[in-house]
Amino acid sequence: MNAMTSLPPALADESYEMFAxxxxxxxxxxxxxERVQEWRDAGIVPREVWRAAGDAGLLGASMPAELGGGGGDFGHEAILTREVGRHNLEGWGLAVHNAIVLPYFLSYANEEQKARWIPKLCAGEWICAIAMxxxxxxxxxxxIRTTARREGDEYVINGQKVFISNGQNADIIVVAAKTDPTLGAKGVSLIVVETADLPGYRRGRNLDKIGNEMSDTSELxxxxxxxxxxxxxxxxxxKGFTQMMVxxxxxxxxxxLLCQGSAERALWLTLEYVKEREIxxxxxxxxxxxxxxxxxMKTETTISEAFVDRCVEQHMRGEMTTELASMAKLYTSELCGRVVDQCLQFFGGYGYMTEYPIARMYKDVRVRRILAGSSEVMKMIIARSL
Known part of the structure; x- marks a missing residue:
């Protein structure tokens, strides 16, 4: 299936092809x-696998080379994220690490902090999370109710976070907290917490989910x-609320992108199955x-691919709006759910057995309509632009 290997027109370049x-x-x-099943059973991706990803150049692909990154751009992150979907690795928080948290450090940390944090994250020596x-x-x-009270040269943080991806593994966390609880959104700040041997910091449960079992989604x-x-x-x-909105x-x-990759995989798996199954x-x-x-399904998935590719191109030019990103997230997450559900139907009873990839995908993709803003919130954002 061509969609399994194709790149968007904006990424038609040898460097992107090599990275893919x-x-x-x-x-x-x-x-x-076999290894992925071990990760699902354990509820976490081992740290040595993160280190291997760093050694292979997958971590920090869009970070500057002088900070240990790949010297690439968002196009490289787009490729990686779509391939995560295409390989049914949804629970591995690579996108969270690479393209959600690391950009906060690149944009807002001072030079000394960048030099201290980013190389370790690009190497896989450290793993990062964001706690909103x-x-x-x-x-x-x-x-949010978590507070950060200034005392001299320190902030004193109190509160609880939940549903935090990479929560068990995280060595460094961007924490959203109220530095002034009286100001609402204007009182929110982002504070970086290095977790090693930190008094008062505690990881709670590695939460038991209906899918994405390899993701160490945690209470903190x-x-x-x-x-x-x-x-x-x-x-x-x-400035934290504004930083998060940006x-x-x-x-x-x-x-x-993750949803697009998963929809393509579901369709590919189903085509392979129905051409072999006799009834x-x-x-x-x-x-x-x-x-x-x-x-x-192929028509809808192809249309979705064209739309997502256009969004990637606009984002790389700095032209993507909040409304367009919300449309992309809304459309692809809903489409992915429909495609995986319809594809599972073709597998009959086997589709309900977790040993089949389509069954695991059915569990994994359901959360896409919730995370990063639910479908209902996406509709609210889009409606404001009408």
Whole structure:
């Protein structure tokens, strides 16, 4: 299936092709079905696999070479994220590490902090996370209750976070906290927490989910956690909400790329299956219903690919709007859910068995309509532009 290897027109360049091939070979070598099942069973991707990804040049692909990165751009992150979907590795938080958290450091950390943090993250020596969501605040981030109180040259952080990807593995976390609880969104700041041997910091449960089992999605607790005041990203209190709003469109585009890759994989797996499976004396593929359903899904997936490719191109030119990113995330997450569900139907009872990739995908993709802003929130954002 051509969609499994094609790159967007904006990425029709030898450097992107070489990176895409590197990613595919790495996943084929390091993420065999047997190893991935071990990660699912353990509820976490081992740190040595992260180090291997760093050695292969997958981590920090868009970070400057002088900071240990690949010297690339968002196009490289787009390739990596789509391949994660195409290889059914949704639970491995590569996009969170690479293209969600690292850009905060590149944009808002000072030069000394960049030199201290980014090379370790690009090498896979450290793993990063961002802690926004709380038990009482999901998409409505201005309602967070975690506080960061200034005491001399330190911030004292208190609060609880939940649903944090890479939470068990994380060595460094960007924490959204209220430095002034009286100011609503204007009182939110982002503070960097280095977790090693940190008094008051505690990892809670590695949460039990209905899919993405290899993702160490965690609760985090902060009880009078003291961090240097210089770890305030951007150097000025009250900028955190704006910083998150600036970065969230890229996160939503990454989710769209992940969904696109998963929809392509589901269609590819199903085409392969129906051309081999026989029922009532003929291949399942030879039934008109099968052909029509697959034709519909291929059409929708191809249209979606063109739209997502256009969004990638606009984002690389600095022209992607919040509304466009929200449309991409809304459309692809809903489409991915439909495609995977319809594809599973063709597998019959086998599609309900978790040993089949389509069954694992069915569980994994459901959360896409929730994370990075639910479908309902995406509709609200889009509606504001009407």
């Amino acid at each position: 091939e590197t990613v595919r070979r790495f996943f084929e070598r390091e993420a065999s079905p 969501t709380e038990p009482h605040a999901g998409s409505d981030l201005q309602r 607790f902060f009880d009078d956690v003291r961090v240097p005041a210089e770890n305030l990203l951007g150097g000025v209190e009250g 970065k969230l469109p890229q996160e939503r585009l990454l989710t769209a 009532f004396g003929q291949r399942l593929f030879d039934f008109q219903n099968t052909q029509f359903k697959l034709a519909e």
